[in-house]
Each structure stands twice: as structure tokens, then as C-alpha cells.
Amino acid sequence: MTTTLEQRLNAYRRILDISKQLNSTLEYGALLQQIVAAVVEILNVEAASIMLQDPSTGELRFEIASNLKPHETERIAVPLDRSIAGWIFTHGEPRVIEDVTKDPKHYRQVDSATQFVTRNLLGVPLRTHTKVIGVVQALNKQDGEKFNGEDISLLTVLASQAGVAIENARLFQQSDFVAEIVHELRTPLAALRASTVLLRRPDLPEAKRAEVYGLLEEETERLIALTSDFLDLARLESGRAEMDRRAFDLAGLVRDCVTLVSPQAAGKDIEIFIEIGEVEASGDKSKLKQVLLNLLTNAIKYNRHGGQVLVSGYINEVGMVQVDVRDTGHGIRPENLPNMFRKFYRVADTANTVQGTGLGLAICKHIIEAHGGSIWVESVVDEGTTFSFVLPF
Ligand SMILES: Nc1ncnc2c1ncn2[C@@H]1O[C@H](COP(=O)(O)OP(=O)(O)O)[C@@H](O)[C@H]1O
Ligand SMILES: [Mg+2]
Structure with missing residues (x-):
């Protein structure tokens, strides 16, 4: 026809x-x-x-x-x-x-x-x-x-x-991102300006002065964390970040990351357990380290005092390398779960008490997906949360 x-x-x-x-x-x-x-x-x-x-x-x-x-x-x-x-x-x-x-x-x-x-x-x-x-x-x-x-x-x-x-x-989408970045930078910048104004005052009591210095330090740290997270995410989103894939020993990497976060865990009396055999993984080791560090710091930051964290690494049923980071924190309510990997998303209950940028999990998702893997979360309120990712072999 x-x-x-x-x-x-x-x-x-x-x-x-x-x-x-x-x-x-x-x-x-x-x-x-x-x-x-x-x-x-x-x-x-x-x-x-x-x-x-x-x-x-x-x-x-x-x-x-x-x-x-x-x-x-x-x-x-x-x-x-x-x-x-x-x-x-x-x-x-x-x-x-x-x-x-x-x-x-x-x-x-x-x-x-x-x-x-x-x-x-x-x-x-x-x-x-x-x-x-x-x-x-x-x-x-x-x-x-x-x-x-x-x-x-x-x-x-x-x-x-x-x-x-x-x-x-x-x-x-990009212009939206720039607007959000600028918005996020305003709060710490305003705090820095207020601090410098205060510090100029000769009549400021010594105790107050020390407090302002503490605030300056904290907000500066926050700015550094924000800007480096922004940069990472912008690179990942534009696809300019290159994954340097090599075979590496997963257990070694997990142990290094646990060592790095152990002072933070000790501060909250949290014990970290590792359950991992000799697993050879393949991927960009430094980027995957960033993923593990973020999951571990989250498992500590959003855990209760005296809680536990368990990191397991193994080859799962379908032959992929899988890592689970399980914590005994307060858990995440089901209605919040779908948003976990969105940039800037932070659960309202903890956003005011725990420092963070809300970009860590968005970065993790990009890195894992750039490896052809996937990342997900399961959680039970009052029991704890498990973040898992898989990497193709
Ligand atoms: N293990 C966890 N238990 C409970 N809530 C979590 C956990 N990990 C992440 N979250 C929630 O997800 C939000 C986003 O995490 P993330 O992207 O790493 O940003 P950040 O840690 O900077 O806030 C956190 O603010 C927190 O509300
Ligand atoms: Mg985080």
C-alpha cells in the first residue's frame, strides 16, 4: 500500500x-x-x-x-x-x-x-x-x-x-543545578561573614571569641565538603569523569576504609565488623573507595550511640561482586526510600542535627552505574538500614 x-x-x-x-x-x-x-x-x-x-x-x-x-x-x-x-x-x-x-x-x-x-x-x-x-x-x-x-x-x-x-x-537541568549550588553555598558564606564581623569587635569576651572560631572552622569545613561534592557530581553528571578500571582486592579496600572512619565510629561508640573473603573486584579503586567511605560515614552518622555496622563483601548468586553496608540506626521510613539517591535530598528528621550535603548518595549512584552496576537501599524503621551495591565482574 x-x-x-x-x-x-x-x-x-x-x-x-x-x-x-x-x-x-x-x-x-x-x-x-x-x-x-x-x-x-x-x-x-x-x-x-x-x-x-x-x-x-x-x-x-x-x-x-x-x-x-x-x-x-x-x-x-x-x-x-x-x-x-x-x-x-x-x-x-x-x-x-x-x-x-x-x-x-x-x-x-x-x-x-x-x-x-x-x-x-x-x-x-x-x-x-x-x-x-x-x-x-x-x-x-x-x-x-x-x-x-x-x-x-x-x-x-x-x-x-x-x-x-x-x-x-x-x-x-544543568541551570537548575547551578541555582541549587548557589543556594547551598549562601548559608555557610553568610555564617562566615557574620563570624568575621564579630571577631573584629574588641569587646568580644574571650569565651565567645573561641566559640566563633569554632563556628568559623566548622562552616569552612562544610564549604570545602560542599564544593568538592559539587565538583564530583558535576563531573559525573556531564560524563567527564573517567573510570580507571583495574582488578583489585576488595577486602583490602574495605579494611582501609574502615580504618579511615574508625575515629568517627569511636566517637559514637560504634563497633564496625567486616565479613569478607578474598574477593577480586574490578573497577576504579579510588572512586569505589569514595562510595564505600560515604556508605560507612552514613552508617555511622545516622546510627545510634553504641550501635553497630557490618560490611560484607561476596560474590552473589548471579556472579556479581556485592557489598552490603548494614547499620543498626533508626532506619528510613518507606515513603522516604525512593528519594535516597536524589541530589540534595536529606531526611528532614536528621537534616538539622547531622552535618551533610545530601550529595553523597547521588555521587555513589553515578559512580556505581558508570561501572555498569547498581545500588539500592533496604531499611526497617527502628532496626536499621542496609545499602548494597553490585559490580559486574
Ligand atoms: N544509613 C542511613 N540511615 C539512615 N538514613 C540515612 C542513611 N544514609 C543516608 N541517610 C539519609 O539520606 C540522606 C542523604 O545521604 P547522603 O546523600 O550521603 O548525604 P549526607 O550524608 O551528606 O546528608 C541523609 O541526609 C540521611 O537523611
Ligand atoms: Mg553522606
């Missing part, structure tokens, strides 16, 4: 409507949903997906797929040199595959991981103003039809609108 002129005009009109809608959506997740829904509708296909290049590994990663739930696409990476999407990305050209089973470049791991059977596909590069950032794919043309030249132009137009909208949404 050939498309009539009227059908074509309708499709382009629909693209115009959609692109207006895309340009007014700055919320990244909602934007991605709209794009794949538009591809499914306009190209009359079973499913659509967007893959973006992961700047830290160079691989393409699923950002969204219309037929999968977000957690199912997480972590699915596709190598550039051994996949159809990789070909489209590196050549910057559209491509139709009429029968993927006959194409040696079809990367079967994706179908087997997602239980979706791809029969045919059309993919086009996804570009911003300056470069190719990923690939948009339309999967399985409906009604037994084949992808034609018209489909290629439709998807190309749609992808160019989508690329610009994605770039805008990302820039918006």
Missing part, C-alpha cells in the same frame, strides 16, 4: 504539533516518553527506543524504550562496533533492516534481555546542533508493511526535533 499525498501531509502536520509539544517540555523523563510515543504513532510501529552515548564508556545505552519499564532498560548497553545502532551512530546515517535475523550486526543480547522480538527496524541518528548524541529506532512495522523512503524522512524530521528538545531539557 502506498501512502497518499494526504496521508503524508497529515503525518507532517502531526510532527509539527508534536515538535511544539516537545519544545515546551523541559522535564527530561516526560520528554523522552513523548518522543517514543510520537515515533510509534507516526511510523505505525510496535515499539520505539532512544539510545544515547554514554560519555564515560563510549557505548550506547538505552535511555527509554516504549515497550519496557524504566528499570528494564537501565544498564542495557550496546557496543558501537557490533550493533546496528552503533553503525547508525558512527556513520551518522539512517538505516533500514528488513529482517534483523539475517543481519550479522543485530545485537541479540538486547532482545534476550528484554524478551522482545525485533523483526525489522528503522534507525536514524539523533543529533543536537553540534553532534550526534544517540540513535532513535522504530521497531516492527505494523500490518505486515515494510519501512519505505517516506518513513525514513518522517523519522529523520522527528529525530531532529527530538535532539534539540533533549539538548534543551539537559541544559535546563
